Amino acid sequence: EVQLVESGGGLVQPGGSLRLSCAASGLSFSNHWMSWVRQAPGKGLEWVARIHGLGSAKYYVDSVKGRFTISRDNAKNSLYLQMDSLRVEDTAVYYCMTDYQGYWGQGALVTVSS
Amino acid sequence: QAVVTQEPSLTVSPGGTVTLTCGSSTGAVTSGLWPYWFQQRPGQAPRTLLYDTSNKNSWTPARFSGSLLGGKAALTLSGAQPEDEADYYCLLTYSSGRVFGGGTKLTVL
Numbered sequence: 001e002v003q004l005v006e007s008g009g010g011l012v013q014p015g016g017s018l019r020l021s022c023a024a025s026g027l028s029f030s031n032h033w034m035s036w037v038r039q040a041p042g043k044g045l046e047w048v049a050r051i052h053g054l055g056s057a058k059y060y061v062d063s064v065k066g067r068f069t070i071s072r073d074n075a076k077n078s079l080y081l082q083m084d085s086l087r088v089e090d091t092a093v094y095y096c097m098t099d100y101q102g103y104w105g106q107g108a109l110v111t112v113s114s
Numbered sequence: 115q116a117v118v119t120q121e122p123s124l125t126v127s128p129g130g131t132v133t134l135t136c137g138s139s140t141g142a143v144t145s146g147l148w149p150y151w152f153q154q155r156p157g158q159a160p161r162t163l164l165y166d167t168s169n170k171n172s173w174t175p176a177r178f179s180g181s182l183l184g185g186k187a188a189l190t191l192s193g194a195q196p197e198d199e200a201d202y203y204c205l206l207t208y209s210s211g212r213v214f215g216g217g218t219k220l221t222v223l
Contacts, residue, residue, distance in 0.1 A: 035212065037160075045152070045160060045203050047212040059211040062115060095159060101171055102150055102162030 002026040002103040004096050009108030016086050020108055022079040022096030030054065030074040033099035036081045038092035039107075046092075049081065050099070064090075086112045116140045118206050120215035125223055126194045134218045135186040136204030142185035143206065149187035150205040151180060153198075154217075160203065164189065194222050 008020040020036070036048040049070040050059045058070055069082040079096050093107040117139040126132035136149060143149060151164040162171055167187065168180035177193045187204055199222040204215045 037214075044201075044217040045154075045205075045214045047205065047214055050212060061211060101169075102152070102165050104159050104161065107159055 002098065002101075004098070004103055004105035006094065006096055006105045006108035009094065009110050011111045011113065012086055013114050014086060014088055014112055016112070017082070017084045018086065018110060020081040020083070020094055020096075020110070022105055024077045024079065024096075024098070027098065027100065027103075029072075029077040031100075034070075034072065034079045035097045035099060036070060036079075037095045037097050037104075038090075038110075039095070040089070040092040043092075048094070051079070083110070086110075088112050115210060116206070116208055116213050118204060118213045118215040120202075120204060120218045122216065123219045123221070125221045126191065126198075128194055128196060128222055130194050131190065131192045132194065132220070133183070134189040134191075134202055134204075134220070135183065136188070136206070136215050137186045138206055140208070143182060143187045145182065147187075147206040147208065149180065149182075151178075151187075151189045152203045152205065153200050154203065155200045163202075191220075196222050198222055 003025045005023045012018050030053050035050045051070045067085045071080045091112045095107045096105045119137045149167050152160040154160040163174050164180040179190050181188050202218045
């Protein structure tokens with residue numbers, strides 16, 4: 001059974017940084033693209049970033065380019081999202097998701113507020 | 115980046131059939147955009163119903179099916195149940211990244 005568990009969410013001030021982690025199990029992690037998706041309160045889903053199984057390709061939504069960095073450690077079956085220069089509008093539940101059949105984690109809440 | 119469009123809201127009668135669609139600002143949706151469909155009930159994480167246009171996960175009820183229809187991706191629900199009332203999102207994959215549609219709020223009434 002595929003399981004994804006996010007961690008690292010919390011409250012941060014505007015301009016601050018936060019690092020999200022996603023621990024994966026039940027799949028050949030290095031074989032699969034992975035994505036981060038977010039959902040602001042009361043809003044729809046927004047794709048944030050995507051990374052190739054070997055980390056050789058990365059893509060971002062325009063609104064986070066230059067501020068967020070997606071990475072992975074295949075030895076630890078883990079996916080990361082380093083979020084810098086956070087803005088109030090980055091407040092959302094952040095989900096990790098496999099590009100393989102679309103498995104989702106339970107989400108991690110990130111609140112950017114002073 | 116591309117814009118993906120969905121009907122904002124639809125209503126279906128219990129036992130009825132409804133089709134949700136997913137269009138792309140770049141042109142016709144093809145299998146090469148690897149359409150995904152997700153269901154999200156209030157207060158819950160999304161779950162994937164269909165991937166790569168029409169493939170089902172083990173938990174996807176048989177009453178859901180996917181196709182390409184008139185240049186769009188389509189999700190058809192045949193025999194709607196009260197528990198199908200939810201938000202539905204499609205996702206398309208482009209060379210520059212992925213884009214979700216704005217979602218369709220489906221009411222079973």
